[in-house]
Amino acid sequence: MTTQEEFCMSKRKIEADDLLKLKSVGDPQISPDGRLIVFTVKTIDGDKNKYLTHLWLAHLEIDEIRQFTFGDVSDTNPRWSPDGKRIAFSRVKEKRQQLWMIQSNGGEASQLTKLDEGSIGAPNWSPDGKKLLFTFRPVHADWTQEAAKKRTDSNRSAPARVITKTHYRLDGFGFIDTVQHLWFCDSTTGETKQLMKGEYEELDPAWSSDGSEIAFISNRSDDPDDRPYVDQDIWVMSAEGGKLRKLNCPIGTKSALLWTGKQIAYLANDNEEDAWAPKHTRLWQVDSDGKISARCLTSKLDRTLGATTLSDTTEAFAGGAKPIVSTDGKNFHVIVSDEGKAHLYRVDSAQNTITPMTKGAMNIVGATADASVKMFALAVVQPTQLTEIYLGTQVNGAVRLKQLTHLNEDWHHQLKLSEPEEVWFKSDKQKIQGWLLRPTDFNPKKKYPFLLYVHGGPHAQYGYAFFHELQWHAARGYVVFYTNPRGSTGRDENFLSCIRGDWGKLDYNDVMAAADYAETLSYVDGKRMAIAGGSYGGYMTNWVIGHTNRFKCAITDRSISNLHSDFGTCDFPGTIDGYWAGDSWENWKIRWDQSPLKFVKNIKTPLLMIHSEGDLRCPIEQAEQFYVALKRLKREVVFVRYPKETSHGLSRTGPPDLRLDRLERYAEWLDRYLK
Numbered sequence: 001m002t003t004q005e006e007f008c009m010s011k012r013k014i015e016a017d018d019l020l021k022l023k024s025v026g027d028p029q030i031s032p033d034g035r036l037i038v039f040t041v042k043t044i045d046g047d048k049n050k051y052l053t054h055l056w057l058a059h060l061e062i063d064e065i066r067q068f069t070f071g072d073v074s075d076t077n078p079r080w081s082p083d084g085k086r087i088a089f090s091r092v093k094e095k096r097q098q099l100w101m102i103q104s105n106g107g108e109a110s111q112l113t114k115l116d117e118g119s120i121g122a123p124n125w126s127p128d129g130k131k132l133l134f135t136f137r138p139v140h141a142d143w144t145q146e147a148a149k150k151r152t153d154s155n156r157s158a159p160a161r162v163i164t165k166t167h168y169r170l171d172g173f174g175f176i177d178t179v180q181h182l183w184f185c186d187s188t189t190g191e192t193k194q195l196m197k198g199e200y201e202e203l204d205p206a207w208s209s210d211g212s213e214i215a216f217i218s219n220r221s222d223d224p225d226d227r228p229y230v231d232q233d234i235w236v237m238s239a240e241g242g243k244l245r246k247l248n249c250p251i252g253t254k255s256a257l258l259w260t261g262k263q264i265a266y267l268a269n270d271n272e273e274d275a276w277a278p279k280h281t282r283l284w285q286v287d288s289d290g291k292i293s294a295r296c297l298t299s300k301l302d303r304t305l306g307a308t309t310l311s312d313t314t315e316a317f318a319g320g321a322k323p324i325v326s327t328d329g330k331n332f333h334v335i336v337s338d339e340g341k342a343h344l345y346r347v348d349s350a351q352n353t354i355t356p357m358t359k360g361a362m363n364i365v366g367a368t369a370d371a372s373v374k375m376f377a378l379a380v381v382q383p384t385q386l387t388e389i390y391l392g393t394q395v396n397g398a399v400r401l402k403q404l405t406h407l408n409e410d411w412h413h414q415l416k417l418s419e420p421e422e423v424w425f426k427s428d429k430q431k432i433q434g435w436l437l438r439p440t441d442f443n444p445k446k447k448y449p450f451l452l453y454v455h456g457g458p459h460a461q462y463g464y465a466f467f468h469e470l471q472w473h474a475a476r477g478y479v480v481f482y483t484n485p486r487g488s489t490g491r492d493e494n495f496l497s498c499i500r501g502d503w504g505k506l507d508y509n510d511v512m513a514a515a516d517y518a519e520t521l522s523y524v525d526g527k528r529m530a531i532a533g534g535s536y537g538g539y540m541t542n543w544v545i546g547h548t549n550r551f552k553c554a555i556t557d558r559s560i561s562n563l564h565s566d567f568g569t570c571d572f573p574g575t576i577d578g579y580w581a582g583d584s585w586e587n588w589k590i591r592w593d594q595s596p597l598k599f600v601k602n603i604k605t606p607l608l609m610i611h612s613e614g615d616l617r618c619p620i621e622q623a624e625q626f627y628v629a630l631k632r633l634k635r636e637v638v639f640v641r642y643p644k645e646t647s648h649g650l651s652r653t654g655p656p657d658l659r660l661d662r663l664e665r666y667a668e669w670l671d672r673y674l675k
Contacts, residue, residue, distance in 0.1 A: 283296070
């Protein structure tokens with residue numbers, strides 16, 4: 001036996017509790033001079049059952065990677081001062097969030113702000129380095145930790161909430177009782193000042209190049225609560241305060257403002273109907289004086305901007321990552337999702353060209369550049385490698401990548417992972433993309449049980465990213481198939497939008513075509529097939545088993561069962577004639593006809609239902625309705641309810657012990673019916 005063979009034989013399969021060993025790397029920020037990169041690393045303290053996030057520093061000149069902050073804290077949003085000597089960041093300590101500062105050459109971090117309990121956005125440095133601009137939403141006085149303690153000590157009940165708005169809560173955040181405004185902070189003394197007041201909220205602020213003005217996003221329509229994420233405009237004001245100037249931009253959801261001389265670049269879609277409408281996010285530019293209308297710089301690119309690939313190991317979507325602008329203001333670098341990948345593209349606004357700068361089977365989930373825009377700090381994830389930091393250097397019209405960090409390398413070297421195989425198959429003459437994960441100890445002469453995953457969104461994608469959960473099922477002896485049916489991102493806008501308001505037809509055909517394709521594989525046992533999915537994937541699982549008995553068992557996770565009741569219970573309340581036609585009181589039939597609950601009597605497939613009581617995106621009443629209907633019909637169903645401390649993102653960001661519990665329940669259910 002060769003040394004290489006012995007090495008492979010010594011590797012082990014991935015396990016559920018490997019989840020506790022992962023280091024989640026993200027948010028790379030390169031210093032202005034290109035010498036240093038600060039980034040975040042999130043780990044899990046299994047004993048305390050909590051997440052810890054710290055800053056790490058890569059020193060490029062001496063090839064050194066080291067942890068930069070420590071303690072029982074969560075440090076995020078690191079941002080370099082213009083001179084590269086200081087790093088401002090957000091720290092959560094003892095459940096309180098404040099802005100902190102640390103010198104780039106080391107030493108102890110010091111607390112800057114001493115604000116009331118609340119939520120603080122990423123700090124934005126003024127060009128002269130004297131001020132930090134940020135957003136702050138205070139916790140309502142009735143719901144602070146101090147108020148709760150006083151009630152407990154005096155045996156008093158929690159007060160009633162008085163709700164007057166349509167959009168009054170948000171999954172993963174909770175109730176929106178207060179208004180988010182812009183604040184300043186002195187970068188030396190920590191002295192804070194509220195810049196804006198009133199009923200309107202401000203988002204995503206940015207300094208002008210000379211520091212004399214500030215731009216921000218705000219919905220200041222006659223009824224901001226009606227369509228808070230659609231009727232958004234870009235506003236400009238003096239850094240000293242005063243009169244606001246609205247820029248001439250199309251209505252639509254906006255983010256990632258970047259001031260470039262006398263112009264402002266931003267990401268947006270120009271949808272005027274519904275914030276959830278499936279349209280590409282594109283790069284726009286508008287004159288800061290408000291005289292000339294905004295123009296789209298990526299109209300020729302029929303792909304959405306941002307990293308939209310789903311995973312249980314990456315920090316988040318990079319859809320809001322700021323574009324990077326060249327020193328002459330003519331070229332931009334943005335992240336683009338394309339067929340399961342996300343790459344860095346250059347947009348030449350003068351030549352009207354769009355060019356991919358990186359390539360390969362991977363997803364870039366974070367990107368910044370030095371002041372010269374010749375060097376990039378990139379967060380890169382691959383199918384069998386967790387996210388790591390890479391240095392990107394421009395060479396001959398492309399960006400050459402060099403891996404800097406290897407924080408998960410020791411763990412990776414212990415494991416024998418399954419390499420996904422990309423496949424394309426036909427559905428109604430439409431090409432559909434998917435990936436097959438074969439069992440870790442795959443034997444082509446054997447037949448294996450099969451697990452089909454449907455992703456959430458639906459307007460997101462599976463792709464070339466490390467997915468612990470899927471790898472684990474493959475290690476347990478399953479053929480895992482995950483696909484991008486119609487409605488997914490990463491393709492043209494028609495592919496993305498063709499299921500709008502019409503779920504359960506084209507997308508259902510694509511899911512079933514995936515099962516058809518799998519059955520043609522010699523190593524798949526067509527009599528031992530299961531389907532699973534979360535969020536929209538849970539909806540589709542519910543829909544599938546109401547229309548076919550093909551699958552031996554199913555798992556529906558944080559799902560939708562009744563689009564009729566979802567209209568008024570989701571944290572994104574339904575819009576009249578929005579994503580779906582009609583409403584929930586008069587023209588309700590379209591929603592009901594697309595609701596899995598309508599077809600519940602057809603279900604014969606054993607179903608495991610998983611839901612979180614704290615889920616505000618797909619409220620638990622969706623699971624409750626489906627469960628009771630199935631029980632009344634005497635069907636085989638188990639309902640697992642996780643506590644209110646969990647939310648829609650349980651599988652990605654929930655308490656570590658409950659994430660493991662969820663995985664084990666998946667395994668037990670699948671093994672019961674397929675093994």
